[in-house]
Amino acid sequence: MSSWFNLRRALALFRVESRLLLSDRSALVLIFGLPVMQIALYGYGVSFIPQHVPVAFATNDAAMSLQAPALFEHDSVVRMTGAIGVLGDAERAIRQGDALVGIEIAKPKDDQPRRVSIFVDGSDPATVGPVLAGLNVFFWRRAAQYYADEQAPVITQRWLYGDPERPTWAVSPGLVGVVVMVTMLFLGAMCLVRERERGTWESLLATPIRPAEALAGKLLPYLLIGIVETVLLLGFVHLLFDVPLPPGSLALVAAAPLFAGSYLLLGFVFSALAQTQLQAVQGAVAVYLPSLLLSGFLFPFSGMPGWAQAIGSVLPLTHYLRASRDILLRGASAGSIWSHLLPIAAFTLGTTVVAVFAFRRRLD
């Protein structure tokens, strides 16, 4: 046997490691069960094609008004929001958050080409991208049919929010929430397991400390990390990718304790219930992946079936992501964050109850 690698020693270690792994049945269930669950979840639940994206339509051309509904018929990707408006209504609908894409078609004057304006809310590029691509194909198909001998209309596309020239903006705002989520989830998952391994958990349980005191004392340092991390990440995406930092960004920082706390508490629950580090980590992964995929961060939320949207709606990342896009890309006011915070608060409250119960579980 060569002197730099002793196969017998390596095999001895391999045997022991395998036996340790096989003896942890809960972890095995998670290791093999999670991928099966995830493949089913993401295979059926995730799609790159959004569904029923709200599109506002406005025109001052009566002929176009008659043709407009045909645009949306037999197309599940888009749906027309509201009635056909007058010029300016489509842009207004986007600014009010009622639509993601607005189409305004002006009646041609004399022999000028028809003018078509496309307004885009680019704060959720994964959703509007396929719609714009669909409109593009639709236009050229129609152009080939109707404008062969005429002047093709002049189309202008205007991104009211977001910037088509900056693809990093598509992920940057969401990335803040994703990174904070991952950090908190894993810090929370490790905090009690570490205490158990150190042996201090047993003697701590024997003291008069209350679950709420233990939760607050143990999680507060990590919560502060979450807040600092949020500030740093917002600064990074601004400095590196020029993502705007409007005054409303402070609301994202103010909401960080709630958002970070939700995943920290969830990690703590896994930590309290797990017997081994592996189980705690697997528990964290079981939440981390659905959050990433079902929150609308990578795939359009509207493209998911109802049941997947229901799961996504429970996840705090979904709502923090929307708040981040609203504030950073749409320039929404700080006050707009409340509607996003309520579901996060409900999730945090529920997780706190479970965490307190998990702490009250003693050594038996």
Added chain:
Amino acid sequence: MLAKYRPDDPGSALVRVDGLAKRYAGSRGVAHVSLQLRRHEVLGFVGPNGAGKTTTLRMLAGLIRPDSGTGCIVGRDVNVVERGSSRVGYMPQKLALYSELSVADNLRFRADIYCLSDPAARVRRALVDFGLEDRRRQPAGQLSGGWARRLQLAAALIHSPDLVLLDEPTAGLDGESREDVWKRIQALAGAGAGVIVNTHDLLEAERCSRVALFRDGEIVTQGAPADICEAAPLRAALVQCSDVNALRTAVASDAGLLTLEPHGRRLRILTTVEGFDALCSTLRAQGAMVTADETRLADVALVNERTASQKIGAVRSEGRTA
């Protein structure tokens, strides 16, 4: 109905539990555990591994909820385990220190957890009492086993508990450190606390005012060590002879013999009460000088650990190889 604990009454029982039981899947757990502890008493839990000592201690510490049974631990219902009691000091067998924190910071943490008034003074006093002043700034993780155990004991006692529960407090310690721990245990009892100690060391257990002998999850006997030894149906003797091998052969098949082991230059035999006289006669016939010896707790525990069928075979085989 169990009598309530009255802190001002020195005669009031600190621990009074009846019929405690705890079962685990795949193991026997503990059953029918009934015991009492008063101030100034040191109660030793003695028995082999898996006999139920630690489970019982954890139930008394409020770490495990009993499946059945009643009782009070310093005034608190043994079935209420939401949080520990500030009247109880518990030291687990495993070292439970924050290794990155200094000795003083570990003590300060415990003082704060118990919301002690003037915590700094309590920490200073603990450092002095346990001889840890010179190591006050040393990280706990850098302490040797003996010093770490001493710090752990100081941390468990910083709030001056009425009831002290110690799980194998001398495990892994050298003779001097063990002696130090036992002096502190005696001092605690002398100062009015009640102490329960889990121990494997039967010589140490003889220093307890009372012991409870565990076997298969139950207490088989409890009382003062001397009373237990006296009541046990055992006799011991020291044997001096010139030809040890011949003597071993002569007594190996004796039904009354339980153990035969070297004891300095002599042999020590342990027999049943009924078989003692006959065995002594056999030994004397071999030219041996036989002197009666005191029965020890270790003798009782040894017999306690064996079932009747195992006893004969094991003892005889031990007798041949001793």
